[in-house]
Amino acid sequence: MSVEHSAKREIPDATVARLPGYLRALGQLAAVDVLSVSSEELAHSAGVSSAKLRKDLSHLGSYGVRGVGYDVAHLSYQISRALGLTHDWPVVIVGMGNLGRALASYRGFATKGFQVVALLDRDPAVVGHMLDDLVIQPMGALDVLVTPGEACIGVIATPAESAQQVADLLVTAGVSSILNFAATAIQVPEGVHMRKVDLSTELQILAFHEQQRVGIDPDELLEGAGR
Amino acid sequence: MSVEHSAKREIPDATVARLPGYLRALGQLAAVDVLSVSSEELAHSAGVSSAKLRKDLSHLGSYGVRGVGYDVAHLSYQISRALGLTHDWPVVIVGMGNLGRALASYRGFATKGFQVVALLDRDPAVVGHMLDDLVIQPMGALDVLVTPGEACIGVIATPAESAQQVADLLVTAGVSSILNFAATAIQVPEGVHMRKVDLSTELQILAFHEQQRVGIDPDELLEGAGR
DNA sequence: CAGTGTGAATGGGTTCACAGCA
DNA sequence: TGCTGTGAACCCATTCACACTG
Numbered sequence: 001m002s003v004e005h006s007a008k009r010e011i012p013d014a015t016v017a018r019l020p021g022y023l024r025a026l027g028q029l030a031a032v033d034v035l036s037v038s039s040e041e042l043a044h045s046a047g048v049s050s051a052k053l054r055k056d057l058s059h060l061g062s063y064g065v066r067g068v069g070y071d072v073a074h075l076s077y078q079i080s081r082a083l084g085l086t087h088d089w090p091v092v093i094v095g096m097g098n099l100g101r102a103l104a105s106y107r108g109f110a111t112k113g114f115q116v117v118a119l120l121d122r123d124p125a126v127v128g129h130m131l132d133d134l135v136i137q138p139m140g141a142l143d144v145l146v147t148p149g150e151a152c153i154g155v156i157a158t159p160a161e162s163a164q165q166v167a168d169l170l171v172t173a174g175v176s177s178i179l180n181f182a183a184t185a186i187q188v189p190e191g192v193h194m195r196k197v198d199l200s201t202e203l204q205i206l207a208f209h210e211q212q213r214v215g216i217d218p219d220e221l222l223e224g225a226g227r
Numbered sequence: 228m229s230v231e232h233s234a235k236r237e238i239p240d241a242t243v244a245r246l247p248g249y250l251r252a253l254g255q256l257a258a259v260d261v262l263s264v265s266s267e268e269l270a271h272s273a274g275v276s277s278a279k280l281r282k283d284l285s286h287l288g289s290y291g292v293r294g295v296g297y298d299v300a301h302l303s304y305q306i307s308r309a310l311g312l313t314h315d316w317p318v319v320i321v322g323m324g325n326l327g328r329a330l331a332s333y334r335g336f337a338t339k340g341f342q343v344v345a346l347l348d349r350d351p352a353v354v355g356h357m358l359d360d361l362v363i364q365p366m367g368a369l370d371v372l373v374t375p376g377e378a379c380i381g382v383i384a385t386p387a388e389s390a391q392q393v394a395d396l397l398v399t400a401g402v403s404s405i406l407n408f409a410a411t412a413i414q415v416p417e418g419v420h421m422r423k424v425d426l427s428t429e430l431q432i433l434a435f436h437e438q439q440r441v442g443i444d445p446d447e448l449l450e451g452a453g454r
Numbered sequence: 455c456a457g458t459g460t461g462a463a464t465g466g467g468t469t470c471a472c473a474g475c476a
Numbered sequence: 477t478g479c480t481g482t483g484a485a486c487c488c489a490t491t492c493a494c495a496c497t498g
Contacts, residue, residue, distance in 0.1 A: 014467060016435050020428040021412060028411070038479065047412040050479095051469060058481055066475045066480045083431050084438030091430070098332050102325040103426065108410060112427045113434065151437045153430060176440065177433040179426075183335060184255070185248060185274040193436045195429050199330065199406075200339045201247040202422050203318070203380060204310050206404040207340065208243050209420045210378045211311030213403065241489060265457065277457095278491060285459055293458045293497045 011082065015056040019079050021046045022053070026076040038069040085113035092145060092175070094166050095158030096121040096136055099181055103157055105132050114153070118145050122162070139169060148174030160184035167194075238309065242283040246306050248273045249280070253303040265296040312340035319372060319402070321393050322385030323348040323363055326408055330384055331358050341380070345372050349389070366396060375401030387411035394421075 025045035029037055043053040057063065057075075060082050064070045080086060091114050093104055104119055119136045121127060127138045137145075146152050154175040156166050163182035170178060177193045180186055188194045252272035256264055270280040284290065284302075287309050291297045307313060318341050320331055331346055346363045348354055354365045364372075373379050381402040383393050390409035397405060398419055407413055407423045415421045 011435075012467070017428075017432055019435075020425075020431040023431070024410065024427075025412065040479085045412065047414065049469080051471095052467090054479090054481065055468080062481070064480050067478045068476070069479070082435070084434045085431065089430070089434050089437070098329040102329040105325050106426060108427060112431070114427075114430050151440075153433055153437070177437045179429050179433060183251065185252065185272065187274065193433060193440075195433060197424055197426070197429055198247075199333060199424070200251075200335060200341075201244075202406050202424055203316070203341050204247040204250070204312065204339070205244055206380055206406060206420060206422060207311045207316050208238075208246075208309070210316065210380070210404045213378070213420075239489070267457085276491080278493095279489090281458065282460080282490080289459070291458050294456045295498070296457070 011059045015059050016083075018046070018048065018052075018056055019083055021048070022056070023076060023079045023083070023085075026072055026079070030072050030076065035072055036069050037072055039064070042070065080113070083113075088113055088115045089151060089153055090115055090117040091153045091155060092116075092118040092120060092142075092170075093155045093157060094120045094139075094170070095156060095162075095182075096123075096126050096131070097157065097159070100157035101131060103155060103181075104134070117152075139166075142169055142173040146170075146173040146175055150174075151176065153177045153179065156180045156182050156186075158182055238286045242286050243310075245273070245275065245279075245283055246310055248275070249283070250303060250306045250310070250312075253299055253306070257299050257303065262299055263296050264299055264302075266291070269297065307340070310340075315340055315342045316378060316380055317342055317344040318380045318382060319343075319345040319347060319369070319397075320382045320384060321347045321366070321397070322383060322389075322409075323350075323353050323358065324384065324386070327384035328358060330382060330408075331361070344379075349385075366393075369396055369400040373397075373400040373402055377401075378403065380404045380406065383407045383409050383413075385409055 022042065025042055028045065039050045039054045043050040046053065060078055063075050063078050091109065093100055093116060096104070096119060100119070104116060109116055116134065118141070119131055119134050120139055120141065121136050122139045124138070127136050129136050152175050154170040154177070156163055156178060158166050160183045163180060163184050164186050167178060167180070167186045167188055171188060171192055176191065178188060180194060180196045181198070183198055183200055185196070186194070249269065252269055255272065266277045266281045270277040273280065287305055290302050290305050318336065320327055320343060323331070323346060327346070331343060336343055343361065345368070346358055346361050347366055347368060348363050349366045351365070354363050356363050379402050381397040381404070383390050383405060385393050387410045390407060390411050391413050394405060394407070394413045394415055398415060403418065404420045405415060407421060408425070410425055410427055412423070413421070
């Protein structure tokens with residue numbers, strides 16, 4: 001078998017995290033009928049340096065042409081394949097509050113390799129309602145929806161208080177990848193992959209840099225003296 | 228002035244990105260009346276290793292007590308101060324689609340050092356409507372809302388197509404920190420701080436790891452042979 | 455003596471600069 | 477000639493292990 005010589009294994013995490021950005025930039029180029037692109041141009045569209053882009057792509061294989069650049073369609077395909085987007089992934093969203101409903105109606109799931117297969121909520125008052133041609137189901141439906149062997153991505157969009165409990169339910173049902181939008185850290189067992197997206201965290205990081213910008217702000221001097 | 232001996236300057240980016248998580252964990256401890264906490268316990272709550280936590284905190288100063296741990300209230304305050312959360316930051320949200328409305332109604336802004344001061348949309352059909360006791364304003368209102376000297380955080384929740392244009396308007400008005408929820412990379416001038424949050428990207432990263440888990444999936448063998 | 459704070463060691467990621475190829 | 481692919485150098489972050497201290 002000649003599979004092992006492929007550069008497919010061992011793609012660094014930092015590279016994986018940037019591949020979606022490259023894929024999107026390529027899609028935008030394809031939409032305006034660009035057929036070929038240089039590392040310089042693509043890097044600019046994706047907001048990274050060209051050296052970084054080339055190093056990243058080198059982890060997937062040699063898909064460029066020296067002196068020319070990359071074929072947009074071919075590179076798109078290779079990145080999709082590396083990310084595992086050649087087939088769709090089922091997604092279940094838990095928590096039908098403001099955020100959960102916004103995520104459920106989000107266009108761009110289907111186009112990008114994901115399909116929302118179920119919406120769940122523990123509140124009996126919203127269970128049974130329709131949202132974008134899906135019926136909101138009770139938490140108990142999880143065991144029917146998820147088959148332990150098959151891959152499935154769970155999205156947590158509940159308040160912080162119930163996030164851990166929901167995560168436990170997802171894991172028990174057999175979900176092995178979780179995207180957590182709740183404003184709290186959750187613990188998952190070894191082997192379950194978890195990522196976190198949080199508005200407050202992002203704002204706080206921006207606040208830090210904004211504060212650095214101003215140099216020393218007024219109320220800091222008081223504290224400095226008190227120490 | 229005795230300010231310069233403080234370890235306040237030069238906090239590594241990776242540390243800054245974790246401070247909000249520590250702050251939140253401390254808040255949860257305080258809520259159940261815990262007064263003191265060890266690095267081991269706090270690290271567990273925040274989902275990191277204790278060595279990492281201690282190293283991170285050491286960049287802020289020496290706020291622990293050897294043989295005991297950290298005072299929950301005091302450490303919370305010190306982290307808040309390091310992040311610049313001792314006063315509120317104004318936030319303007321642009322784009323009142325599903326996501327924009329969800330963000331606007333998000334509880335937890337005020338509690339965390341941020342206050343939504345304006346909601347904007349370019350669609351005349353929604354301008355003038357109320358959302359959570361704020362009137363949706365047209366894009367032109369930006370210049371009145373933002374004062375170039377004063378710090379302000381802009382949140383972009385528009386479709387990808389208008390994201391760059393909105394970013395340009397924000398920058399022109401004087402916003403120097405931007406949080407981009409739109410599904411595209413945007414270019415901002417040197418000196419403007421930009422962060423990006425994207426659902427598709429996160430799902431694609433999860434898909435990659437999910438795919439790795441399965442070992443070799445069926446349709447990959449076809450490609451492997453063709454190469 | 456329990457648990458913090460930190461030098462030292464290790465590992466990953468980024469940048470540089472250029473060899474190699476269409 | 478122009479641009480990719482990549483070794484080498486550099487830089488930042490994490491981990492380790494223990495000196496230090498309340």
